Amino acid sequence: MTEADRALRWRFWAVLAALFVLLLWLLNNILLPFVVGMVVAYFLDPVVLRLQRLGLSRAWATTAVTIVAALLAIGAVMAVLPPLLGQVQSLIVNAPDFMAKAVMRLQPLVDPLRQRFGLAPFTLPEIQNEVTQWAGQGLGVAGTIAGKVAQGGIAFFNLMALLFITPVVTFYLLRDFEKIVAAVDGALPRDSADTIRELAREANAAIGGYFRGQALVCLALASIYGIGLTLVGLQFGLVIGLIAGAISFIPFVGTFVGAVMALGMALAQFPPEWMGVVKVAAVFLFGQTMEGNVLSPNLVGDRTGLHPVWIMFALLAGGALFGFVGVLIAVPVAAVMGVIVRYLIRRYHDSPIYRGRSGA
Numbered sequence: 001m002t003e004a005d006r007a008l009r010w011r012f013w014a015v016l017a018a019l020f021v022l023l024l025w026l027l028n029n030i031l032l033p034f035v036v037g038m039v040v041a042y043f044l045d046p047v048v049l050r051l052q053r054l055g056l057s058r059a060w061a062t063t064a065v066t067i068v069a070a071l072l073a074i075g076a077v078m079a080v081l082p083p084l085l086g087q088v089q090s091l092i093v094n095a096p097d098f099m100a101k102a103v104m105r106l107q108p109l110v111d112p113l114r115q116r117f118g119l120a121p122f123t124l125p126e127i128q129n130e131v132t133q134w135a136g137q138g139l140g141v142a143g144t145i146a147g148k149v150a151q152g153g154i155a156f157f158n159l160m161a162l163l164f165i166t167p168v169v170t171f172y173l174l175r176d177f178e179k180i181v182a183a184v185d186g187a188l189p190r191d192s193a194d195t196i197r198e199l200a201r202e203a204n205a206a207i208g209g210y211f212r213g214q215a216l217v218c219l220a221l222a223s224i225y226g227i228g229l230t231l232v233g234l235q236f237g238l239v240i241g242l243i244a245g246a247i248s249f250i251p252f253v254g255t256f257v258g259a260v261m262a263l264g265m266a267l268a269q270f271p272p273e274w275m276g277v278v279k280v281a282a283v284f285l286f287g288q289t290m291e292g293n294v295l296s297p298n299l300v301g302d303r304t305g306l307h308p309v310w311i312m313f314a315l316l317a318g319g320a321l322f323g324f325v326g327v328l329i330a331v332p333v334a335a336v337m338g339v340i341v342r343y344l345i346r347r348y349h350d351s352p353i354y355r356g357r358s359g360a
Helices: 003-026 032-053 058-116 124-152 156-175 177-184 188-231 237-249 253-269 275-300 307-350
Strands: none
Touching: 003 275, 003 307, 032 058, 032 156, 032 177, 032 188, 032 307, 058 156, 156 177, 188 237, 188 253, 188 275, 188 307, 237 275, 253 275
């Protein structure tokens, strides 16, 4: 291949990537049900393949998996959503009172520090005023986020599309998955096809390992935190536990947010019986120990090749650029970019630029 051919190929792929990003940005508001359908199909494809090995056709295996998955999702929503919504509503209404109680519990610890810096001790009216301001600011931020989310693709129309279009997209992607892969493989440049296939296998291993493993980790942590906090008697323990587990796909953030919420609620509820606070802390200590020593090493491991900092950056960047759709595609894009960067580094190490003229 001549230098002109290489330059032409690089320009072609650069233009194709730019068009993809442009279309993603222009169609961001309608992509959510399709992206969710792709994610669900990716999760369920191994189950379809297993049913095919048992003798079912691709169409019947896809139909069975789609129906069972839809029924399980509906059952889970019907079982969890009613008590969850009740707890969320009560938590929002009573949050200022609980925050004031938690701050008052911490007052004996905070006042000596304030006196050391020449500040007056807190009084009850000041605490109530501060809590009211915090609550107002929190609700303002939540309202802003909700408004942006609604504008960015989860308004009523898109919610209906998510409920009714996503199962259809999932079914057809599962049914035609082999044809789609064959079509993409047939469109690869022939002299680079083997390299692209190898990179695609590496990216698929990283994406599959992270998504499937992290989903199980989040589910396990949500169960540990939700059940554990409920058993120790923490008010709104189910909500706090589910929130902590659900956002545990962001490294360190889920446990930190959940622990702050749970300990704040425990300080407002349990003292002077401090054993309740200790039990809440023990639940999160147990969950963090299980995640670090059992769940993540066995379910996710190091096979993904995705550093936690890289994952956090990808999620924040994807959300800032493309909203909720960006969050969904952030990790796959980060995995592909990581595979490409590692491939380029290997090529660099094998090149005369790195080895020098001697080739040593």
